[in-house]
Amino acid sequence: MNTDKLSGIVVYTIHDDILRNKFREALIDINAEYLDDSTYGVPIQGMLRNDTIEKLKCVCGKAEKDTDGIFGKDDFVTLYWPTYKKESGEERYIKQTRII
DSSP, X not given: OOGGGOOEEEEEEOOSHHHHHHHHHHHHHTTOEEEETTEXXXXXXXXXXXXXXXXXXXXXXXXXXHHTOOOOTTOEEEEEEEOXXXXXXXXXXXXXXXXX
């Protein structure tokens, strides 16, 4: 695994099997790398954060469109990413953004 490009982590719980499988396929299409059954590393190094969030929203939309399904109230997709030095100085930390 090329970890220098995996600066974000997507963690998810999707209860519908078909929707979850399509979501995984869509993640792989954007070069996400499998970490475990509900976690993928995503190559966001150097990308604008809003662009990454929009890309992941598109992944979710593609999964729904391809399955004619919808994410349930207990489903979630969350992106975890490190702060940039310019945001937090030497005290970098991990932030999270809920995608769905």
